Amino acid sequence: MVSRRVERLTSSLIRDVLAAAQRPGMISFAGGLPASETLQLPDFAGVPASVLQYGPSEGEPALRDAVAEQARQMGLRCDASQVLILTGSQQGIDLVAKLMIDPGTPVLLEAPTYLAALQSFHFFGADCLATPLEANGPDLVQFRAQLARRPAFSYLIPTFQNPSGRCYDRAHRDAVAAELDAAQVMLVEDDPYRELVYDPSCDRTPICARLERAPWVYLGTFSKTLAPGLRVGYLIASPELFPLLLRLKQASDLHSNRLGQWLVLRQLEQGDYPGHLARLRALYRDRRDQMHAALSAELGGLAHWQCPPGGLFFWLQLNHEGVDTRTLLPKALERGLAFMPGEPFFPAAPAAASAMRLNFSHSDPASLQRGMALLGQLLRESPAG
Amino acid sequence: MVSRRVERLTSSLIRDVLAAAQRPGMISFAGGLPASETLQLPDFAGVPASVLQYGPSEGEPALRDAVAEQARQMGLRCDASQVLILTGSQQGIDLVAKLMIDPGTPVLLEAPTYLAALQSFHFFGADCLATPLEANGPDLVQFRAQLARRPAFSYLIPTFQNPSGRCYDRAHRDAVAAELDAAQVMLVEDDPYRELVYDPSCDRTPICARLERAPWVYLGTFSKTLAPGLRVGYLIASPELFPLLLRLKQASDLHSNRLGQWLVLRQLEQGDYPGHLARLRALYRDRRDQMHAALSAELGGLAHWQCPPGGLFFWLQLNHEGVDTRTLLPKALERGLAFMPGEPFFPAAPAAASAMRLNFSHSDPASLQRGMALLGQLLRESPAG
Numbered sequence: 001m002v003s004r005r006v007e008r009l010t011s012s013l014i015r016d017v018l019a020a021a022q023r024p025g026m027i028s029f030a031g032g033l034p035a036s037e038t039l040q041l042p043d044f045a046g047v048p049a050s051v052l053q054y055g056p057s058e059g060e061p062a063l064r065d066a067v068a069e070q071a072r073q074m075g076l077r078c079d080a081s082q083v084l085i086l087t088g089s090q091q092g093i094d095l096v097a098k099l100m101i102d103p104g105t106p107v108l109l110e111a112p113t114y115l116a117a118l119q120s121f122h123f124f125g126a127d128c129l130a131t132p133l134e135a136n137g138p139d140l141v142q143f144r145a146q147l148a149r150r151p152a153f154s155y156l157i158p159t160f161q162n163p164s165g166r167c168y169d170r171a172h173r174d175a176v177a178a179e180l181d182a183a184q185v186m187l188v189e190d191d192p193y194r195e196l197v198y199d200p201s202c203d204r205t206p207i208c209a210r211l212e213r214a215p216w217v218y219l220g221t222f223s224k225t226l227a228p229g230l231r232v233g234y235l236i237a238s239p240e241l242f243p244l245l246l247r248l249k250q251a252s253d254l255h256s257n258r259l260g261q262w263l264v265l266r267q268l269e270q271g272d273y274p275g276h277l278a279r280l281r282a283l284y285r286d287r288r289d290q291m292h293a294a295l296s297a298e299l300g301g302l303a304h305w306q307c308p309p310g311g312l313f314f315w316l317q318l319n320h321e322g323v324d325t326r327t328l329l330p331k332a333l334e335r336g337l338a339f340m341p342g343e344p345f346f347p348a349a350p351a352a353a354s355a356m357r358l359n360f361s362h363s364d365p366a367s368l369q370r371g372m373a374l375l376g377q378l379l380r381e382s383p384a385g
Numbered sequence: 386m387v388s389r390r391v392e393r394l395t396s397s398l399i400r401d402v403l404a405a406a407q408r409p410g411m412i413s414f415a416g417g418l419p420a421s422e423t424l425q426l427p428d429f430a431g432v433p434a435s436v437l438q439y440g441p442s443e444g445e446p447a448l449r450d451a452v453a454e455q456a457r458q459m460g461l462r463c464d465a466s467q468v469l470i471l472t473g474s475q476q477g478i479d480l481v482a483k484l485m486i487d488p489g490t491p492v493l494l495e496a497p498t499y500l501a502a503l504q505s506f507h508f509f510g511a512d513c514l515a516t517p518l519e520a521n522g523p524d525l526v527q528f529r530a531q532l533a534r535r536p537a538f539s540y541l542i543p544t545f546q547n548p549s550g551r552c553y554d555r556a557h558r559d560a561v562a563a564e565l566d567a568a569q570v571m572l573v574e575d576d577p578y579r580e581l582v583y584d585p586s587c588d589r590t591p592i593c594a595r596l597e598r599a600p601w602v603y604l605g606t607f608s609k610t611l612a613p614g615l616r617v618g619y620l621i622a623s624p625e626l627f628p629l630l631l632r633l634k635q636a637s638d639l640h641s642n643r644l645g646q647w648l649v650l651r652q653l654e655q656g657d658y659p660g661h662l663a664r665l666r667a668l669y670r671d672r673r674d675q676m677h678a679a680l681s682a683e684l685g686g687l688a689h690w691q692c693p694p695g696g697l698f699f700w701l702q703l704n705h706e707g708v709d710t711r712t713l714l715p716k717a718l719e720r721g722l723a724f725m726p727g728e729p730f731f732p733a734a735p736a737a738a739s740a741m742r743l744n745f746s747h748s749d750p751a752s753l754q755r756g757m758a759l760l761g762q763l764l765r766e767s768p769a770g
Contacts, residue, residue, distance in 0.1 A: 001537065001571075002629065003487045003509075009632050031439070039437035044429035052424035052612035054416070087472050087616070087638040094637050102388045120636045123483075124388075152386065186386075227437035229643040231472070244387065247394050251505045252479050253472040257642045258614040 004103070008123050013344060014115060017329065021338035027371035029358040030338035032162065032312050035287075036362075038280055039227055042263045042271070051258035057250040059085025059234070060261045066268050067220070067234050074194075075209035076218060082236050084245055087256045089192055089221035089233030093117045095248045096188050096217055097124040099241070100152045108151040110138060112315075112345035112352070114162045114190065117155055128347035133164055135306060137172025144179055153186035159204050160193035163345045163357035164315040165308025170203040177210035186215040186241075192233075195225050195277055198285040199309035208236075215241055222264050224312070225277060230260035284312070284361050290368055291360040298376030312361045315342075318354040323382060325356045331382075337374045389488070393508050398729060399500060402714065406723035412756035414743040415723035417547065417697050420672075421747075423665055424612055427648045427656070436643040442635040444470025444619070445646045451653050452605070452619050459579075460594035461603060467621050469630055472641045474577055474606035474618030478502045480633045481573050481602055482509040484626070485537045493536040495523055497700075497730035497737070499547045499575065502540055513732035518549055520691060522557025529564055538571035544589050545578035548730045548742035549700040550693025555588040562595035571600040571626075577618075580610050580662055583670040584694035593621075600626055607649050609697070610662060615645035669697070669746050675753055676745040683761030697746045700727075703739040708767060710741045716767075722759045 021028035058064065064083040071078050086092050093116065101107065103125030109118065111130035121128060129146045131138040137158070147154075156176070158168040168176070180187050189208050197204065208216040221233035237245055249255075267273060291314060292307045303318045318325070325341040332339060342355025363371060406413035443449065449468040456463050471477050478501070486492065488510030494503065496515035506513060514531045516523040522543070532539075541561070543553040553561070565572050574593050582589065593601040606618035622630055634640075652658060676699060677692045688703045703710070710726040717724060727740025748756060 003483070003485055003490065003537075005487070006484055006629055009629065015632075015635070033439055036434070036438055039434055041432060041434050041437070044432070047426060047429070049421070049424055049426050050614075052426070052614040053421055054418055054608075054613045087642070090636075091638045098388070099391055100388055102390070105388065116636065116639075123636060223439075228439045228639075229435075229437045231638060231640070231642040244391055244394065247400075250400075251475075251501065251508060252637065253476045253616060254501075254613075255616070257472070257616040257645050259644060259648075260642050263644075 005123055005125065008125065013326075014340070017338055017340060020333050026336050026338055027363060027367045027374070028338040029360070029363065029371060030340050031362060032359055033362040034224060034228065035283060038283065042267060047259065047262060051262050055255045055258045057246060057255045059083065059256060060258060060265065063261050063265045066265060067236070071218070071220075071236055075205045076236060077209070078236050082239060082242055084235050084237065084242065084249055085256050085261060086233040086235055086249070087253055088223060088228070088231045089190065089219040089235070090116060091249070091252065092217065092219040092233065092235040093120050093190070094252065095235070095245050096153070097121055097126075098248050099244055100186070101126045106149055106151040108143075108146050108154040108185070109347045110156060110161065111347055112163050112342065112355070113155070113347060114157060115345055117190065118345070118347055121155070130347040133161065133166060135166065137168035138176065140172070140175050140179070143176065147179055147183045147185055151185055153188050154180060155188045155190065156207065157190045158207055159191055159202070160196060160308060160311025162193070162311065163313050163340065163342070165306065165311050165313045167202045167204070167309050168207075173203060173205065173207050173210060177207050180207075180214040181212050184214050186217070187211060188217045188219065190219045192219070192221045192224050193311040196281065196284055196312065197310040198281060198288055202309050217241060217245070225280065226264055226267055230257075230263060232256060232260045232264045287360045287363070287365070287368065290365055291358065291372070294369055294372035298372045299379065302376065302379045312359055314358040314360060316356050316358055317352060318356075318379070321354045324353040326353065328378060328382060332375070332378055335374055335378070337371050337378070339375070390508055390510065393510065398711075399725070402723055402725060405718050411718075411721050411723055412748060412752045412759070413723040414745070414748065414756060415725050416747060417744055418747040419609060419613065420668060423668065427652060432644065432647060436647050440640045440643045442631060442640045444468065444641060445643060445650065448646050448650045451650060452621070456603070456605075456621055460590045461621060462594070463621050467624060467627055469620050469622065469627065469634055470641050470646060471618040471620055471634070472638055473608060473613070473616045474575065474604040474620070475501060476634070476637065477602065477604040477618065477620040478505050478575070479637065480620070480630050481538070482506055482511075483633050484629055485571070486511045491534055491536040493528075493531050493539040493570070494732045495541060495546065496732055497548050497727065497740070498540070498732060499542060500730055502575065503730070503732055506540070515732040518546065518551060520551065522553035523561065525557070525560050525564070528561065532564055532568045532570055536570055538573050539565060540573045540575065541592065542575045543592055544576055544587070545581060545693060545696025547578070547696065548698050548725065548727070550691065550696050550698045552587045552589070552694050553592075558588060558590065558592050558595060562592050565592075565599040566597050569599050571602070572596060573602045573604065575604045577604070577606045577609050578696040581666065581669055581697065582695040583666060583673055587694050602626060602630070610665065611649055611652055615642075615648060617641065617645045617649045672745045672748070672750070672753065675750055676743065676757070679754055679757035683757045684764065687761065687764045697744055699743040699745065701741050701743055702737060703741075703764070706739045709738040711738065713763060713767060717760070717763055720759055720763070722756050722763070724760070
């Protein structure tokens with residue numbers, strides 16, 4: 001009765017984990033939530049009544065200008081006419097899927113990659129081609145080989161990736177851009193974490209800024225820096241793609257909420273945004289360092305990981321590859337600890353089932369310590385521990 | 386390069402009309418905007434910081450409760466677990482299309498019907514089956530005949546329809562419900578205008594409330610009563626459909642903006658909502674009556690229409706059926722008047738190309754008079770006038 005697409009709606013494992021993580025007393029490393037203490041109510045004085053009326057599908061003109069200006073500062077050649085305000089950058093993934101994917105359309109992804117993008121592409125029927133993500137970027141030999149299979153686009157998260165925390169180095173950014181240009185394969189660059197940088201030496205210039213010929217869509221958001229609950233994100237697209245994405249946006253929800261757009265713009269313009277970012281980075285750097293120390297203390301010898309130079313996550317690889325973290329999860333939940341198993345982040349086999357993703361932004365230091373001790377215990381007790 | 390779906394993105398006539406309608410000095414009967422003077426800024430005191438954090442995809446629990454309670458009062462048997470808060474009820478159309486439509490899927494619609502629903506269904510590849518909408522509801526013989534073609538669902542706007550302004554009478558509501566139950570065809574009932582009632586004798590009980598066996602999705606919104614710019618709408622679905630729609634919602638934009646949800650809930654609970662609705666109805670009834678009088682004065686003998694018992698629109702049928710209102714439009718825009726031609730509202734041939742839709746909520750009385758005089762002039766001058 002329902003569409004063939006719906007048969008591809010994937011399992012609700014993630015919904016179940018996140019629901020369990022909400023239970024009182026649970027220590028959750030599962031989600032990707034900002035620390036609640038960083039979310040400050042804006043000043044509502046001066047909100048104009050016009051935000052209550054229908055608005056343009058493109059978004060508020062002043063916010064589009066501000067986004068374009070920020071993007072130019074990070075190296076993207078663009079103007080405001082290429083900016084589409086979104087109901088969170090997740091909506092950009094939905095629009096790209098609608099624009100590009102028919103059943104069987106090949107799409108090139110990192111392995112592992114962002115779960116909800118993977119689900120959306122899969123839902124529209126994509127044939128997901130995977131490139132292993134290594135410490136400094138994708139395996140370039142495999143990336144080139146997958147490009148030869150003519151994917152409709154490549155979806156990449158080069159900066160502080162979810163779930164791996166990795167950041168492409170300059171050589172990988174240059175190489176990936178050159179390959180995409182040579183193959184003329186469209187790039188969808190998802191960049192929600194770029195402002196959450198803790199090791200400032202990272203190259204964070206978007207790969208979209210390096211492209212000369214390939215079409216591109218750059219996805220950004222204010223959810224990680226200002227407030228996810230406002231649901232304000234954006235995309236910037238190469239000019240030929242913009243009119244199509246705009247019409248898809250209009251059909252999806254007419255336009256994004258104007259009050260949220262207005263509040264974001266005010267915080268960008270009047271709210272000491274650079275100071276806010278600096279405080280956010282200091283807090284999260286601290287939590288990252290605490291998690292790194294706790295991991296070393298509690299899980300040394302049981303797992304290995306890279307300390308992430310930015311973003312919100314540690315990606316943990318258990319030393320014993322026979323352990324599937326999906327089977328560890330129910331035991332962890334029983335003891336009041338939630339994490340994300342690694343397997344659902346993989347677009348295709350082989351998946352690293354013995355990996356897990358741990359979020360460090362949302363837990364206070366005491367919970368973080370307690371959670372790590374619990375995790376260490378659990379791993380030592382597990383049959384393969 | 387793009388998906389086959391995108392080839393079905395329909396023309397931008399409507400975008401062009403609405404863009405032209407924004408030009409300074411233009412009198413616009415084209416859109417469906419609330420009167421700006423009815424949009425009052427809410428009291429922001431007491432907004433909790435928690436609205437800034439990520440929230441549940443289902444929507445805020447207290448708002449879901451309030452929506453379910455309203456729905457039960459209008460006769461729907463439902464509870465809060467069946468309520469999904471949306472980014473405007475337009476999003477409900479997108480979710481239903483994703484849920485139900487493969488290329489070639491038959492969908493049963495009124496002719497004429499809501500343009501943006503039509504575009505969305507068409508975009509997903511629906512084969513649109515039309516039933517003529519008559520003064521008191523659909524032509525029941527044709528409705529039955531189309532049901533025999535096994536549509537995946539029927540999309541209907543029984544109350545103060547866009548674009549026709551019509552309201553199904555009780556007999557048609559009963560008959561349509563009985564037919565859908567007998568055929569076990571799902572109903573998608575779009576009900577944005579139900580609170581904008583000017584002739585209180587209308588039966589407005591949802592058809593979904595009459596169904597015994599057929600699955601259903603009821604779409605509602607606060608855009609016509611409180612503020613479209615907040616983008617808060619909802620759907621209520623029969624229990625078997627809810628989990629699928631929820632997962633589609635999550636993939637579309639994670640959740641709807643929480644600040645808007647909170648403000649809507651406060652206005653429902655503390656803002657003299659019944660008094661607000663009474664004032665809104667009085668203002669719009671007045672404007673409807675003014676437009677009816679102006680139409681009679683300026684267009685008598687040139688066109689015929691039904692005075693709408695609710696909603697936002699007059700549907701005008703020119704007496705000379707040889708006139709295509711699409712060719713009238715550029716001349717009208719030149720003189721500073723915008724309206725919506727009738728043809729794009731039809732799911733299938735034959736379309737009433739000599740019809741047009743006129744909005745009465747957004748124009749002040751002086752503009753309304755001047756606009757009607759302009760329209761009369763234009764029609765008298767047209768070759769077929």
